[in-house]
Amino acid sequence: MTTPRRDTYTPETLLSVAVQVFNQRGYDGTSMEHLSKAAGISKSSIYHHVSGKEELLKRAVSRALDGLFATLEEPAAREGQAVERLEHVVRRMVEVLISELPYVTLLLRVRGNTATERWALERRRDFDHRVAELLKAAAADGDVRPDVEVRLATRLVFGMINSIVEWYRPEARGASGREVADAVVQLVFSGLRRAA
Amino acid sequence: MTTPRRDTYTPETLLSVAVQVFNQRGYDGTSMEHLSKAAGISKSSIYHHVSGKEELLKRAVSRALDGLFATLEEPAAREGQAVERLEHVVRRMVEVLISELPYVTLLLRVRGNTATERWALERRRDFDHRVAELLKAAAADGDVRPDVEVRLATRLVFGMINSIVEWYRPEARGASGREVADAVVQLVFSGLRRAA
Numbered sequence: 187m188t189t190p191r192r193d194t195y196t197p198e199t200l201l202s203v204a205v206q207v208f209n210q211r212g213y214d215g216t217s218m219e220h221l222s223k224a225a226g227i228s229k230s231s232i233y234h235h236v237s238g239k240e241e242l243l244k245r246a247v248s249r250a251l252d253g254l255f256a257t258l259e260e261p262a263a264r265e266g267q268a269v270e271r272l273e274h275v276v277r278r279m280v281e282v283l284i285s286e287l288p289y290v291t292l293l294l295r296v297r298g299n300t301a302t303e304r305w306a307l308e309r310r311r312d313f314d315h316r317v318a319e320l321l322k323a324a325a326a327d328g329d330v331r332p333d334v335e336v337r338l339a340t341r342l343v344f345g346m347i348n349s350i351v352e353w354y355r356p357e358a359r360g361a362s363g364r365e366v367a368d369a370v371v372q373l374v375f376s377g378l379r380r381a382a
Numbered sequence: 383m384t385t386p387r388r389d390t391y392t393p394e395t396l397l398s399v400a401v402q403v404f405n406q407r408g409y410d411g412t413s414m415e416h417l418s419k420a421a422g423i424s425k426s427s428i429y430h431h432v433s434g435k436e437e438l439l440k441r442a443v444s445r446a447l448d449g450l451f452a453t454l455e456e457p458a459a460r461e462g463q464a465v466e467r468l469e470h471v472v473r474r475m476v477e478v479l480i481s482e483l484p485y486v487t488l489l490l491r492v493r494g495n496t497a498t499e500r501w502a503l504e505r506r507r508d509f510d511h512r513v514a515e516l517l518k519a520a521a522a523d524g525d526v527r528p529d530v531e532v533r534l535a536t537r538l539v540f541g542m543i544n545s546i547v548e549w550y551r552p553e554a555r556g557a558s559g560r561e562v563a564d565a566v567v568q569l570v571f572s573g574l575r576r577a578a
Contacts, residue, residue, distance in 0.1 A: 321574075330574045333568065334568055338562065343569070345544075346541050348541075349541025349544065350541065353541075368529075373535065374569065375574050376527065377568075378570055379465065379571045
């Protein structure tokens with residue numbers, strides 16, 4: 187017999203366990219039973235903290251979304267030339283993705299089967315739209331190449347940034363969040379080719 | 383009662399049905415029963431064409447891998463400055479991804495649970511390695527920015543290209559394969575920012 191661990195969880199620490207399990211098994215594939223096992227506390231102890239797994243999902247994706255949206259409110263995202271604001275937001279997106287890696291990973295895997303997932307998808311679309319608007323403004327200023335189509339470029343840039351969750355492992359002591367952000371900004375704004 | 387369709391499949395057309403089902407349900411989640419239903423022919427008719435679902439997987443991912451590796455053998459990938467060869471390969475990767483969309487999608491979702499999947503993952507790593515070598519050669523020639531770290535840049539460029547399978551829909555009459563390839567090449571080599 188295993189002795190159930192005493193419930194020393196806060197909503198915050200319980201959330202970090204739940205996000206791990208969601209990312210491992212998928213949200214649909216996770217039951218309260220799985221969460222209870224992973225946390226080492228009973229289901230009723232979990233219900234003491236939250237109403238159920240959908241509330242945990244909502245809190246987890248909110249954390250990712252709040253982090254991303256907060257970058258749009260930073261002074262460097264609100265003042266100055268659109269192209270500079272865009273560069274700031276791209277850099278900060280990468281930094282938030284890496285500092286909130288499990289939460290953003292979960293957000294990017296959301297499918298839309300529940301009200302919370304649909305809400306998360308809609309907020310993601312809002313965010314993408316705000317970034318696309320910045321790119322449009324930069325194009326209107328004449329600061330981006332005129333031959334780049336805004337919608338396509340937005341998708342490709344998001345594709346590059348979002349792909350980071352597939353390979354970035356903080357424990358691997360590879361590139362730091364800042365190094366990855368630098369590399370993304372260099373690639374997206376100046377490209378690989380050395381200026382002639 | 384439904385009348386079973388007469389088996390007019392060739393290995394080629396059966397493959398295209400199988401790839402659709404694999405992409406929809408996941409390879410692990412697909413049974414011969416699912417394939418038989420989707421193709422509208424009996425399981426024994428399928429066994430007339432192939433030894434089982436793993437052979438279908440092997441043929442499908444081979445088609446994607448052969449398409450990708452063939453780009454490395456094209457004259458423009460073999461002759462000239464490394465940076466030009468790299469640009470050619472990046473463009474052709476996007477074009478192959480779009481022309482063989484379901485096959486490359488399947489390849490990118492392979493997990494490694496069977497021998498065929500592990501073989502596919504190894505060939506993917508070989509391909510990534512060949513592209514990284516081209517980037518290294520371009521850096522040695524002084525044709526790419528010295529501040530870009532090769533491994534990181536390779537991952538980000540592959541991330542951008544591979545993300546195309548998540549949103550590109552040929553039937554949506556959006557950008558053509560060539561337009562997407564142009565946009566990727568512009569972004570990867572020159573970046574968004576208008577040259578001063």
